[in-house]
Amino acid sequence: MNWHAIKAIYIFEMARTWRTLAQSIISPVLSTSLYFVVFGAAIGSRIEEVEGVSYGAFIVPGLIMLSLLTQAVSNASFGIYFPKFIGTIYELLSAPVSFLEIVIGYVGAAATKAFIIGMIILGTAGFFVDLRIEHPFVMALFLVLTCISFSLLGFIIGIWAKNFEQLQLVPLLVITPMVFLGGSFYSVAMLPPVWQTVTYFNPVLYLISGFRWSFYEVSDVNVWLSLGFIFIFLFACLGVIWWIFKTGYQIRS
Amino acid sequence: MSAIIRVSNVSKIYEGGFTALKDVSLQIREGEILALLGPNGAGKTTLISTICGITLPTSGTIDVGGFDSQKDFRGARSLIGLVPQELTIEPFETVMNTVSFSRGLFGKSHDAAVIEKILRSLSLWDKKDSQIRTLSGGMKRRVLIAKALSHEPRILFLDEPSAGVDVELRKDMWEVVKSLAAEGVTIILTTHYIEEAEEMADRVGVINKGEILLVEEKADLMRKLGQKELQIELQEPVLALPESLASYDLTIEDDGNKLRYAYETTGNRTGITALLADLAAAGMRLKDIETRQSSLEEIFVGLVKEKA
Ligand SMILES: Nc1ncnc2c1ncn2[C@@H]1O[C@H](COP(=O)(O)OP(=O)(O)O)[C@@H](O)[C@H]1O
Ligand SMILES: [Mg+2]
Numbered sequence: 001m002n003w004h005a006i007k008a009i010y011i012f013e014m015a016r017t018w019r020t021l022a023q024s025i026i027s028p029v030l031s032t033s034l035y036f037v038v039f040g041a042a043i044g045s046r047i048e049e050v051e052g053v054s055y056g057a058f059i060v061p062g063l064i065m066l067s068l069l070t071q072a073v074s075n076a077s078f079g080i081y082f083p084k085f086i087g088t089i090y091e092l093l094s095a096p097v098s099f100l101e102i103v104i105g106y107v108g109a110a111a112t113k114a115f116i117i118g119m120i121i122l123g124t125a126g127f128f129v130d131l132r133i134e135h136p137f138v139m140a141l142f143l144v145l146t147c148i149s150f151s152l153l154g155f156i157i158g159i160w161a162k163n164f165e166q167l168q169l170v171p172l173l174v175i176t177p178m179v180f181l182g183g184s185f186y187s188v189a190m191l192p193p194v195w196q197t198v199t200y201f202n203p204v205l206y207l208i209s210g211f212r213w214s215f216y217e218v219s220d221v222n223v224w225l226s227l228g229f230i231f232i233f234l235f236a237c238l239g240v241i242w243w244i245f246k247t248g249y250q251i252r253s
Numbered sequence: 254m255s256a257i258i259r260v261s262n263v264s265k266i267y268e269g270g271f272t273a274l275k276d277v278s279l280q281i282r283e284g285e286i287l288a289l290l291g292p293n294g295a296g297k298t299t300l301i302s303t304i305c306g307i308t309l310p311t312s313g314t315i316d317v318g319g320f321d322s323q324k325d326f327r328g329a330r331s332l333i334g335l336v337p338q339e340l341t342i343e344p345f346e347t348v349m350n351t352v353s354f355s356r357g358l359f360g361k362s363h364d365a366a367v368i369e370k371i372l373r374s375l376s377l378w379d380k381k382d383s384q385i386r387t388l389s390g391g392m393k394r395r396v397l398i399a400k401a402l403s404h405e406p407r408i409l410f411l412d413e414p415s416a417g418v419d420v421e422l423r424k425d426m427w428e429v430v431k432s433l434a435a436e437g438v439t440i441i442l443t444t445h446y447i448e449e450a451e452e453m454a455d456r457v458g459v460i461n462k463g464e465i466l467l468v469e470e471k472a473d474l475m476r477k478l479g480q481k482e483l484q485i486e487l488q489e490p491v492l493a494l495p496e497s498l499a500s501y502d503l504t505i506e507d508d509g510n511k512l513r514y515a516y517e518t519t520g521n522r523t524g525i526t527a528l529l530a531d532l533a534a535a536g537m538r539l540k541d542i543e544t545r546q547s548s549l550e551e552i553f554v555g556l557v558k559e560k561a
Contacts, residue, residue, distance in 0.1 A: 002327070008357025012350070019345060087341030091400070094305040094335050095358040096327040252309055 005097040009105025010112075013079050017113050024113065025120060028067040032121045035063055036128040039185055050187050051218040056129040061212040062184025063125065068118045068143070069150050069179055069204070073171050076110035076154030081167050084158075093252060099245040103155060110151035111144075118143050132216065138223070139214035145230045146207060152237035159250050178204040188220040203229065256280040257332075257408060257439050258304060263313030265299055265463075273299040275463040277313070281408075281441060286434055287468075288450035289443040291460035292557070297443035298338055300460070301410050305335050318407065331359055334406035338413045338443075340393050342400075344386035348377055351385060352399045359404035371402050374429055391422045398426065402433075409433060411442040415449055427453065461557050482545045483514040483525060488538040495535045501528055 017024050039059055050058045080102075083089040092102060125131060133139055161167040182204030188196050199205055200221075210226025213219035219226070244251070258281040265274040273296045281287055289297050302308045304315055306326055314321060320328030343351055352368055372378045375395040380388065385396060394414075401409060411430070415423050430453065434440055444450055450457050451471065458468040467474070490509030501524065504513045516523045532539065 002360045004357045004360045004362060008354050011357075012346070012354045015346070015350060083343075086343070087337075087339060088343050090302075090307055090335070090337050090341060091355065091358065093307045094330060094333065096330040096360055097358060098327075248309070252307070 002097050002101050005095060006101050006105045006108070009102065010109050013106060013109030014112065016079070017075075017109070024071075025117065028071065028117050029120055029124050032063055032067065032124050033128075035059070036125070043185075050190070051216075053216045053218060054129065057131060057216070058187075058212075059185050060122070060125045060129065060131060061215055062179070062182075062208050064118050064121050064143075065146065065204070065208050065211060066176075066179045066184055067121055068114050068146055069175050070171050071117050072110055072114035072147050072150035073154035073157065073175055074168075075113050076107055076151040077158035077161065077167055077170070078154075079106045079110055080155055080158035081161050085164075089251075099241075099251075103152075103241055107148065107151040107155050110154060111147035114147040114151060115143060118147070133214065134217050135214040139211065142207070142211045142214060142226075142230070145234060146211075149230060149234040149237055152234070152241060156237065156240050156244070159244055178202055179208070182208050183220055184208055187218075203233065206230070255283055257283040257318055258441075259316040260300075260304065261314050261316070263300075263303060263310045263315060265296075265303055265308065266311045273463050274303065274310075277463070277465055279458065279465055279468065281439060282456075283439055284434070284437050285455045286430070286440045286442070286453055288454035288457045288471075289441065289460055290445065290447065290450045290457055291443070292445055295460045296463040297460060298412055299463075301335070301412055301441070301443065305333055305410065306330050327360075331404070332407045333410065334401035334404065334408070335410045336394075336397050336401045336412060336414060338416065340390060340397070342385055342393055342397060345384060347382050347384055348372070348388075348396055348399070349381040351396065352403050355400040356403040359406075361404045367405065368403065371399050374432075375399050376425060390417060391419050394418060394422065395425075398429065402429075406438070408439045408441070411440065413443055413445075415444065415446060459556055466556055481516055481523075483516065483528075484543045484545065485512040485514065485532070485539060486510065486541040486543075487512065488540050491537065497531055497535055498528075501531075 036056065039055075043055065047055045049055065083092060122131070157170050158167065181199065182202045183199065188199050188205065191199060206221055206226045206229040209220040210223050210230070213223045213226070243249070258279075260277055260279040260281075263274055263277045264272065266272050277296075277300060279300075289300070291297050299308065303310050304317065304322065306322060306329070309323070314323075315329075316322070317329035318332045320326075320332075322329045346354070349368070349372075352372065353363060356363065356368065369378065372381055375398055377392070377395050377399055380392065385393060388396065398411075409430075414426060418426070430440055430442075442449070442453065454471050456468060457471050457474055459466040487510055491505065491512075492509055494503060494505065502515050505511075506513055514525075514528060516525065529539075
């Protein structure tokens with residue numbers, strides 16, 4: 001293993017985070033605060049409690065997931081897409097690094113950043129509502145696994161993307177709707193039966209449900225199902241990465 | 254001298270079906286400066302990219318310092334530093350960080366002294382904390398060179414190093430190249446400027462349409478393929494050549510004040526003795542004579558024409 005290379009990529013990517021600090025951190029904090037104002041205050045005054053949890057507190061796990069997923073995907077995809085776009089990928093390709101090391105460096109940095117943002121949002125949420133975390137370890141586990149697996153997804157998107165539209169389309173058209181429709185701001189039980197069935201096909205539901213369980217012990221689906229799901233997703237991403245590695249898809253001609 | 258790079262029967266067919274390298278075999282000697290000379294689109298960059306691992310050969314093998322470029326890619330690539338043709342560089346990083354990044358990427362631990370020495374040798378030290386996007390094109394190329402040298406490679410590739418480069422950088426660059434060569438670093442540069450090959454190289458390889466036409470010691474190449482010219486300055490100008498000189502390859506220049514005679518140095522007979530005798534017989538008196546070696550440019554144009 002070329003640990004120096006992994007470290008170099010990781011530091012390089014994290015440096016990008018610090019450089020774009022405002023964009024990286026202030027914007028999720030701001031948007032979270034806005035969500036609290038709009039959803040928490042406006043809607044929360046009508047829906048007082050969901051399954052015994054105040055509405056404001058109920059939406060916290062979903063809000064964190066919303067930022068986490070979009071940040072992990074967009075960071076990891078941009079991280080590997082940008083060198084392809086400006087041509088600096090030549091250096092990665094001519095360096096004594098394996099694809100695995102490249103993945104660890106980029107995905108590690110994107111996941112770290114997403115994790116930090118998740119924690120910041122959690123902190124921000126603490127200003128607006130009374131938070132209760134019943135199972136902090138489970139919460140941290142969900143957080144870490146989600147950061148890693150969605151950074152892997154982002155990396156795959158970054159390798160696949162041929163232009164900036166494609167790069168931005170996936171988070172915009174796939175991730176955001178899935179999070180919104182995956183029970184971030186409501187309990188599935190609040191939906192009409194047909195939509196409940198549809199929602200169970202949304203993978204993000206399992207994430208949010210399990211994550212929310214670690215806070216309040218309320219969930220739409222069994223927490224083990226949630227954990228199982230995230231592992232399946234993680235391995236699916238690793239499988240695709242392994243395939244890219246084997247075939248050299250879109251990296252080396 | 255032993256070969257540090259062995260390219261054996263390498264072909265490269267790009268995805269679109271274009272054949273950029275045709276069965277290329279080439280041995281690069283340890284410690285030499287080799288110039289790869291060829292017109293645009295000859296396949297110079299493709300050959301370098303294939304050796305460095307940026308593209309994969311369609312067939313054939315490459316050995317770098319005893320490591321197979323694909324099976325032992327770590328061993329092979331850690332020996333090589335590459336300065337690419339295009340100014341591809343991360344715009345938002347600082348000079349220091351991007352050079353340190355390169356060193357790490359090539360598996361070396363951070364060494365402030367080495368980086369400082371490299372940056373100073375390229376006059377980049379006072380720019381070390383500048384963001385790359387604030388630098389001029391010439392400075393960016395210096396940074397690319399610093400990145401390529403950051404891990405102290407034994408082999409350095411310079412792809413068209415003087416394209417769009419100012420005189421000062423060119424001078425600095427050749428200083429660096431010469432001192433690296435003195436330390437035993439093998440240097441391969443591509444160019445379509447012949448003076449550059451002529452000035453810098455120990456050996457010259459000529460590549461055209463994906464084929465290596467020849468690889469020769471620079472001096473040998475020029476001697477072997479060189480045409481020489483004899484320039485004859487006359488006391489009195491001539492308007493036309495007399496019949497007795499019609500059989501010589503002579504051209505009148507400078508309003509009849511000069512004659513130019515082209516001859517092959519490779520032939521046994523240059524015809525100079527006979528020419529001078531016939532000039533005297535025709536009553537022409539000579540003021541001065543001068544011989545001139547043809548440049549690599551002329552040799553090159555000749556070679557490419559010959560093959561076409
Ligand atoms: N990625 C590519 N796909 C298809 N053709 C390419 C690619 N890169 C280069 N070529 C073609 O291969 C030939 C050699 O290119 P190159 O190696 O860049 O030449 P040089 O560096 O000698 O100017 C050119 O005709 C070029 O158009
Ligand atoms: Mg080129």
